[in-house]
Amino acid sequence: MKHTKVKDLLNSTKPIDDVMVKGWVRTFRNNQFIALNDGSVLHNIQCVVDFENTPAETLKRITTGAAVAIKGNLTESQGAGQKYEIQVKELEILGDSDPEKFPMQPKKHSLEFLRENAHLRVRTNVFGAIMRVRSVLSFAIHQYFQEKGFVYVNTPIITGSDAEGAGEMFQVTSLPVGNPPLNEEGKIDYKQDFFGKETNLTVSGQLEAETYAMALGQVYTFGPTFRAENSNTSRHLAEFWMVEPEVAFNDLDANMDLAEDFIQYVIKFAMDRCADDLKFLDQRLADEEKQKPQAERSELGLLDKLNFVLENNFKRVSYTEAIDILKNSKPNKNKKFNYIIEEWGADLQSEHERYLVEKHFKSPVILFDYPAKIKAFYMRLNDDNKTVRAMDILFPGIGEIVGGSQREERLDVLQQKIADLGIDEKELWWYLDTRRFGTAVHSGFGLGFERLVLFVTGMGNIRDVIPFPRTPQNAEF
Template identity: 75%
Template sequence: MKSYSVKELLEKQPVGDVVVINGWVKTFRSNRFIALNDGSTIHNLQCVVDFEQFDDALLKQISTGAALKISGTLVESQGKGQLVEIQTTDIFVHGKADPDTYPIQPKKHSLEFLREKAHLRIRTNTFAAVMRVRSALAFAIHSYFQQNGFYYMHAPIITGSDAEGAGEMFRVSTLNPKNPPLTENGEVDYEHDFFGKETNLTVSGQLEAETYAMGLGKVYTFGPTFRAENSNTSRHLAEFWMIEPEMAFYDLDANMDLAEDFIKWILKYVLDNCNDDLQFLESRLLDEEKSKPQHERSEMPLIEKLKFVVENNFKRVSYTEAIDILKNSKPNKKKKFQFPINEWGADLQSEHERFLVEKHFNCPVILFDYPANIKAFYMRLNEDDKTVRAMDVLFPGIGEIVGGSQREERLDVLQQKIKALDIDEKELWWYLDLRRFGTAVHSGFGLGFERVVQFATGMGNIRDVIPYPRTPQNAEF
């Protein structure tokens, strides 16, 4: 006999059919009503048990967390809260869950507590909803690029280059840490290491993706990246996933067009396909915010916020114009900003970005043409020799969600920038070759996957939108 998922039964509602379903017990009330869930939907399926038909020893094995196989007839429900239910005729216990030690009981648990039970937190409604949305977003990302002529490229995870230039990288080595080989100068001799040189976990697949864009035209990476930044905040992870498209023959304007279209498309996909989960997450967020002071509450409910991005054109504003707006803003004049804006060249903080989006323009914003000295070496220098063809996409409630640029395609200019930043040109010989052989205008951007999952689910901490967060002093599970 075919086994159905909970989602299938709730959607098809084949009333009168004998059905089989597998799942985990959410609640077992009055030795009569089992709420079963298999992870396919936010909704449980009620299974009605006539306890006189079943042995007491069997019923005692059924408690929250137990895995069951239930057979019975699907009927219209007589109670409130569900349209259909199963009149149970047979129960098989796959696995019991000791009610005295099973930690995910049917009550409210703090997110901090659930991070300590990361291997079981997926059984809660909140994390099941978040991870279904995460899965839908990943599918939407691949679908968008595949439908728009991009090729999926797997960038290396082990690399000898630092794309961001920040130096906060995890070293990859097989050398004996207690007795490594040393050079004549007393430094670790990486020529004896596995790769014959110093290597690290990648912080970005961008540079490698650029090489493939210059042969395939349009490519994208979607993979894990790593940053050894000792930052314990709600916005940072040591291991995270990045989406990085790179496009030959795209200037900054085409890059901004793509970023806007891409973000709107994937968020619309979630709105169209994850309605039940979004409604649950919105209700959860509204309930959570009741305990917050008024000024800390979200400007918009979750679903309205997603529609706000999908339905509004993104406002394009130069960095210079944004600085003028911020300098003359009430929060800046009244010293309400934590980081006051005093002069051109300031590195914008989340509070400034959110002011532009939520208060001044009331729509998503793309800032472009940033000062060269606060952006990466590979961004194209403008004719003013002060700014680069960079762009950041800013969202309500989160600030920057996408960062990108038109890449510097001129060999001499790129060499000058590398030299000025004291980067070893020999380490990037292959990257410079792109400018020697058939160079062309090209652009790209990066989207932190967990950032967009955070935005789409309303979760306040980035550690709650990835299955197993890796953060300073934490590599459990």
């Protein structure tokens, strides 16, 4: 007999005789009431056991975490809190769970404790909801770009180039770590390595995606990226996923249009399809906020923040205008910012970005035309020779969520910028070829997927929105 998902049973329009459901026991009360969940939905289904006619040995094995198969009739519930329940006719224990050792007890656990049990934390309501939202957002990303005619491109995970020029990359090598071969200069001889050169895990698929955009017009890559940044903040991971579209013939204005439309689409998609999960996460965030001092509480709930993004046009502001606003703001003048804005050229921090969004403009903000010195080499230099055609999208509660730019399409300018940064031009010969053969204006952006999931779920730590977080000193599971 084929089993039915809990979600489908709870959404049934009428009682059904002879159903089978399989899942994991969340709670078992009074030797009679099983709260069963199979991961398909936030809510459990109540299964009513005929304890008088069920062997005592079987009842003892119905413990939190146990996997069971239940056959019975779906009937209208006799108790409050649920529309339907299952009157159990047959019950089989598929997998026992030791109630003394199972960590996920039916009580509130700290997020720190749950991270230590990342292989089991998805059995809680919070992480079940987060991962369903994450899945839907991932699907929405692909659907958006496919509907727009983009080509999905899988860019390399192993690369010989540093797209960001920051050098914070994980090395990939097959050479013996303790005794690598050396060349005549006494340095490691990478010619004897697997790829014949020094290689790393990628920090971005952008450069490779650009080459495909210059043939296919509109492309996007959505894959894992890696950064060896020794940061233990709540916003950084060593392994994360990036969404990176690249579009030929798009200038910065068209790039901003695309990014705004895209991000509103995927958030709306998740709100439509994950209403119960988001309602639950909204209440969870509200409960968390109540524990904070009044001055530290957010003015917006989770659903309020999501609607804030959907209902407001993104305000477009130059970096220069933003600096003037920040310099003259009360928090800056009263030295309430942790990083005081004193002059043009400062690299904005999350507190500055959130001030612009939440206090000054009261809408999502797109900042553009940043100082060239604080942005990557591939961004198009403006005529003032000091700013580049960069853009960042700023959201409430999180700050920057998207970064992008119009790319530098002029060969001579790009070569000079590469030289100024001390990057070996020979390593990027293939990238420069796109400027030699049929160069054209083109743009793109990057969205850190976990940042998006963090925003949509209202979680406070990025380690809680990826199944198994990779951070400094942590590669468990």
